[in-house]
Amino acid sequence: MATMKDVAKKAGVGMGTVSRALNNSGSVKAETRARILKVIEELDYTPNEIARSFKKQKNKLVGLMVPMINHPFFAELTYFIEDELFKNGYKLMICSSSTDREKEIEYLQMLKKNQVDGIITISYHDIYQNELIELPLVTIDRYISDEIPLISSDNYLGGSMAVEHLINAGCQKLAYVGGEPRYKSTVSDRKRAFIELANQSNIPYTIFEVEEPTIAIMSSEMAYAEHVAEEFVKTHPEVDGIITSADVFAYAVINELIKVGKRVPEDVKVIGYDGVPSLIKMDRQLSTIKQPVEALARQSANVLISLIDGEEVPMQSIFPVEYIDGDTC
Amino acid sequence: MATMKDVAKKAGVGMGTVSRALNNSGSVKAETRARILKVIEELDYTPNEIARSFKKQKNKLVGLMVPMINHPFFAELTYFIEDELFKNGYKLMICSSSTDREKEIEYLQMLKKNQVDGIITISYHDIYQNELIELPLVTIDRYISDEIPLISSDNYLGGSMAVEHLINAGCQKLAYVGGEPRYKSTVSDRKRAFIELANQSNIPYTIFEVEEPTIAIMSSEMAYAEHVAEEFVKTHPEVDGIITSADVFAYAVINELIKVGKRVPEDVKVIGYDGVPSLIKMDRQLSTIKQPVEALARQSANVLISLIDGEEVPMQSIFPVEYIDGDTC
DNA sequence: CTGTTAGCGCATTCAT
DNA sequence: ATGAATGCGCTAACAG
Numbered sequence: 001m002a003t004m005k006d007v008a009k010k011a012g013v014g015m016g017t018v019s020r021a022l023n024n025s026g027s028v029k030a031e032t033r034a035r036i037l038k039v040i041e042e043l044d045y046t047p048n049e050i051a052r053s054f055k056k057q058k059n060k061l062v063g064l065m066v067p068m069i070n071h072p073f074f075a076e077l078t079y080f081i082e083d084e085l086f087k088n089g090y091k092l093m094i095c096s097s098s099t100d101r102e103k104e105i106e107y108l109q110m111l112k113k114n115q116v117d118g119i120i121t122i123s124y125h126d127i128y129q130n131e132l133i134e135l136p137l138v139t140i141d142r143y144i145s146d147e148i149p150l151i152s153s154d155n156y157l158g159g160s161m162a163v164e165h166l167i168n169a170g171c172q173k174l175a176y177v178g179g180e181p182r183y184k185s186t187v188s189d190r191k192r193a194f195i196e197l198a199n200q201s202n203i204p205y206t207i208f209e210v211e212e213p214t215i216a217i218m219s220s221e222m223a224y225a226e227h228v229a230e231e232f233v234k235t236h237p238e239v240d241g242i243i244t245s246a247d248v249f250a251y252a253v254i255n256e257l258i259k260v261g262k263r264v265p266e267d268v269k270v271i272g273y274d275g276v277p278s279l280i281k282m283d284r285q286l287s288t289i290k291q292p293v294e295a296l297a298r299q300s301a302n303v304l305i306s307l308i309d310g311e312e313v314p315m316q317s318i319f320p321v322e323y324i325d326g327d328t329c
Numbered sequence: 330m331a332t333m334k335d336v337a338k339k340a341g342v343g344m345g346t347v348s349r350a351l352n353n354s355g356s357v358k359a360e361t362r363a364r365i366l367k368v369i370e371e372l373d374y375t376p377n378e379i380a381r382s383f384k385k386q387k388n389k390l391v392g393l394m395v396p397m398i399n400h401p402f403f404a405e406l407t408y409f410i411e412d413e414l415f416k417n418g419y420k421l422m423i424c425s426s427s428t429d430r431e432k433e434i435e436y437l438q439m440l441k442k443n444q445v446d447g448i449i450t451i452s453y454h455d456i457y458q459n460e461l462i463e464l465p466l467v468t469i470d471r472y473i474s475d476e477i478p479l480i481s482s483d484n485y486l487g488g489s490m491a492v493e494h495l496i497n498a499g500c501q502k503l504a505y506v507g508g509e510p511r512y513k514s515t516v517s518d519r520k521r522a523f524i525e526l527a528n529q530s531n532i533p534y535t536i537f538e539v540e541e542p543t544i545a546i547m548s549s550e551m552a553y554a555e556h557v558a559e560e561f562v563k564t565h566p567e568v569d570g571i572i573t574s575a576d577v578f579a580y581a582v583i584n585e586l587i588k589v590g591k592r593v594p595e596d597v598k599v600i601g602y603d604g605v606p607s608l609i610k611m612d613r614q615l616s617t618i619k620q621p622v623e624a625l626a627r628q629s630a631n632v633l634i635s636l637i638d639g640e641e642v643p644m645q646s647i648f649p650v651e652y653i654d655g656d657t658c
Numbered sequence: 659c660t661g662t663t664a665g666c667g668c669a670t671t672c673a674t
Numbered sequence: 675a676t677g678a679a680t681g682c683g684c685t686a687a688c689a690g
Contacts, residue, residue: 003667014677019669026670029675049442051667054383055682070408072401072608079399082425091443094423096411113378114420222608248608255610279401279551279577280609281584332683343661348685355686358659380683384666 002043011039022047053115061091062304063111065104065121069096071221072276073246073293074122077140080297081120088305090117101125118304124183136307138300142185149307151300151317152186158289158321159193162243162271163201165287169269169329171241173204177232177253178245179224180209187245190273194243206239208232225252233257240268247272250286254328269329275322287326292319331372340368351376382444390420391633392440394433394450398425400550401605402575402622403451406469409626410449417634419446430454447633453512465636467629471514478636480629480646481515487618487650488522491572491600492530494616494658498598500570502533506561506582507574508553509538516574519602523572535568537561554581562586569597576601576617583613583657598658604651616655621648 008015013032020026021033028036039045053059062085066074082092093116095107104125111119118136121128128137128144137144140151166174176194181187191207198205210228229252244250250272254264262268264284275290299317306313337344342361349355350362357365368374382388391414395403411421422445424436433454440448447465450457457466457473466473469480495503505523510516520536527534539557558581573579579601583593591597593613604619628646635642 005667008677015668016670016678017676020676023669027675032675046438046442048444048667050379050383050388050444051682052669054379054666054684055668055670057682059379068408069398069411070401070404072399072404075399075401075404078423079397079425082398082423083427091422091439093420094407094411096408098412109375110420112375115377115379222606222610225608226610251609255612258612277551278607278609279554280580280607280611281551281555282609282611283584283587334683337661344684345662345686346660349660352685356659361660377683380666381685383668383682384684384686386666 001048002045003048004045006043007036007039007045010043011036057115059115059117060089061093061114061116062301063093063095063107063114063116063119065095065097065107065119065123067097067099067122067124069094072278073274073291076276076293077122077297080294081301084298084301085305088301090301090305097123099124101127117308120300120304124181124185126183136304138304138307140296140300141187142183146315149303149313149315149317150186151296151303151319153291153296153319153321155186155189155321156193158273158291159190159243160197161321161323162190162273162289163194163197165271165323165329166241166243166269167197167201167203169241169265171203171269173206173239174198174241174243175206175208175232175236175239176243176245177208177228178249179212179228182212190243190245206236208236209245221248222252225249226256229253229256233260242268242270244270244272247274247276247286247288250288250328251282254282254284254286265328271329275324284328285326286324287329288324290322290324292321295319330377331374332377333374335372336365336368336374339372340365386444388444388446389418390422390443390445391630392422392424392436392443392445392448394424394426394436394448394452396426396428396451396453398423401607402603402620405605405622406451406626409623410630413627413630414634417630419630419634426452428453430456446637449629449633453510453514455512465633467633467636469625469629470516471512475644478632478642478644478646479515480625480632480648482620482625482648482650484515484518484650485522487602487620488519488572489526490650490652491519491602491618492523492526494600494652495570495572495598496526496530496532498570498594498658500532500598502535502568503527503570503572504535504537504561504565504568505572505574506537506557507578508541508557511541519572519574535565537565538574550577551581554578555585558582558585562589571597571599573599573601576603576605576615579615579617579657580611583615594657600658604653613657614655615653616658617653619651619653621650624648 004015004018008018018036021028021036085092097104120138122140138149143150176191225248233256250270254270257264257268272286272288275288303313333344333347337347347365350357350365414421426433449467451469467478472479505520554577562585579599583599586593586597601615601617604617632642
């Protein structure tokens with residue numbers, strides 16, 4: 001591999017000049033620059049980014065800590081985060097922790113050792129408290145501390161919208177069905193909105209949550225949702241309006257309802273949460289609260305970059321959600 | 330940030346000794362090592378991986394070139410590749426090219442500049458021919474040249490199995506439905522198997538392909554599949570056995586068939602391809618040919634690592650597929 | 659076993 | 675406008 005030294009020698013200039021020509025720093029005579037560029041071409045010279053990072057102590061690298069990259073919601077998020085970072089000259093290192101706390105800590109150390117400029121996390125573990133206050137950090141969907149910018153969609157609004165639609169559709173007995181999160185996140189605001197609005201409207205309701213097992217692969221999340229749905233439907237025949245914590249639970253509940261002979265939405269109305277596209281289309285389009293995944297992703301990237309650049313950033317970025325009017329409510 | 334020099338000074342030893350203690354290279358007296366470790370603790374020293382990569386000219390970094398990270402099949406593949414690489418001490422840099430040729434070339438240069446040790450590609454562009462013969466490269470699902478190891482599932486076998494199941498189920502008129510790939514890949518072996526077996530069995534058949542548009546987001550792939558399905562069903566009422574190039578087409582075709590009043594599998598049998606888990610479960614479980622995604626992923630990672638280490642590697646790694654007996658055939 | 663030293667490729671400062 | 679020199683943090687070679 002040709003180095004800058006080779007280029008300098010062949011072009012008959014000093015290394016500093018080559019460096020300046022390459023980075024448009026300082027000034028270089030047009031003629032000299034042209035000569036250098038020609039030599040670079042001839043030698044097929046590629047700047048060594050490692051050496052540059054090493055020298056500048058800046059890596060243009062961001063780490064993304066995510067529970068599972070092979071989950072539609074996170075995959076979508078990752079896609080847009082990567083795109084936004086790339087547009088801004090940053091590279092992305094993915095850390096798919098499989099929701100394993102130990103693995104996540106290991107990843108964190110790895111990221112630090114690799115001198116990432118900052119981290120975006122959608123993790124649900126409490127490992128960011130003391131570990132790396134010194135590194136720029138942005139969190140999605142989970143409050144960590146007042147020092148850490150939070151990017152989230154308006155979960156309270158989403159929960160409210162869902163309840164309103166159910167009530168307007170004439171439901172008399174509501175239920176919130178989902179996995180009981182093991183760690184606190186803004187997702188719980190959906191449930192809070194559900195409870196508060198149901199109370200305000202004097203409508204009876206149930207909260208049905210089953211503690212979430214550690215999820216390694218997606219198929220088991222489906223299995224988990226099916227398990228929850230089966231238990232719920234078996235024990236709550238009177239409910240006629242359901243909100244779920246995520247779309248996967250809605251799908252499972254609907255399947256289960258149909259299995260026991262109920263009609264959706266005639267007998268029971270169901271509204272999901274997330275609105276992530278899938279390659280499978282049900283005969284019935286799910287009514288759901290759609291999160292602005294792309295906006296969340298791009299904002300996360302941009303806030304982090306601002307943080308890295310030492311600029312002022314909003315400590316909370318809350319995006320509105322949207323009700324998708326499907327066939328299940 | 331404390332550096333190795335700081336550690337050496339405070340521990341009263343030379344830098345070399347610290348380095349050896351850290352890397353278990355050479356030998357260090359147990360006592361000395363203990364002292365060094367203690368100082369490292371005290372100083373909260375973290376080795377600078379950039380400096381090390383720079384010095385060793387090895388980055389422990391692999392690039393993954395993938396059409397869309399937010400596609401279930403690729404997301405699943407990425408998940409396992411990342412896991413296998415991490416287990417082996419390698420980091421992964423994701424390049425989600427959005428099937429954009431220019432962006433892909435840009436990514437390639439970026440990877441080279443960043444001194445990746447090797448690349449895994451599932452790209453469908455012809456940009457690897459001359460560009461980087463010097464870098465270890467592994468390809469999934471697409472033959473590039475005899476020099477480049479290929480990892481793939483047995484697409485011919487998959488196609489054969491599907492045809493056999495259709496014939497055994499009594500189908501009289503077959504069809505292969507899918508997107509016409511813009512670039513050559515081993516996926517076409519599925520179609521080849523379909524044609525050859527149908528001919529052997531003297532069964533009439535149709536190949537129905539529509540040229541694939543550039544796909545930016547997943548929802549449009551669904552839309553594309555629906556378009557293809559609609560056209561196909563409209564123009565081929567006589568077909569009673571269908572194989573699709575991917576599951577998404579199967580789902581679309583089934584929806585379309587039902588829409589026009591056909592029963593699946595009574596009137597028409599459908600077998601998909603891929604078998605990637607989804608969070609949505611249809612009331613009807615799709616019969617499909619399941620690819621061993623995890624095996625493909627891990628083998629890709631391991632072959633690349635062997636290549637990087639200068640070991641001998643198989644030039645072709647072909648994994649068997651599995652027929653999933655669902656409700657649509 | 660351990661200390662010292664020479665670069666790895668580059669950006670930057672300081673002269674000129 | 676440009677050349678020479680310095681050092682970023684670390685590993686490996688060498689000398690002891």
